[in-house]
Amino acid sequence: MLNWVLFVGELQWNFGLKDELGAAEEDMRKLAMSDKDHATFFTTRFCTVVVTLNGTWKDCTLHNQYYQKLALRLHAQFVFAGVAIPATLDPLIATVECFNHAYWAKHQSQPCHQLYNSCA
Helix, strand or coil, rough: CCCCCHHHHHHHHHCCCCCCHHEEEHHHHHHHCCCCHHHHHHHHHHHHHHHHHHCCCHHHHHHHHHHHHCHHHHHHHHHHHCCCCCCCCHHHHHHCCCCHHHHHHHHCCCCCHHHHHHHH
């Protein structure tokens, strides 16, 4: 109790994750974006896991994971817009955020009765 560093180390030993990397990989496996999620929310969760991976995954692997876990409406947006999928993670995220912003702006501008009719 007299040494803070040893105390924190003891707490981590007894109550912390034994395999942080394995836990992060499991979190990445479970991560998914639903059609109701905003891309910013999904990207924040994704980046949180990436930080925990601590540089052990290459950009191309992260890029593929990010794209595969996107909502299907965003996959379709690349096709509809005729835009190639960027080859690296950062430009992919930027493009997804742009598509997502346009989607929610359009979605919010529709009157309620149009939204209900489009769901019927």
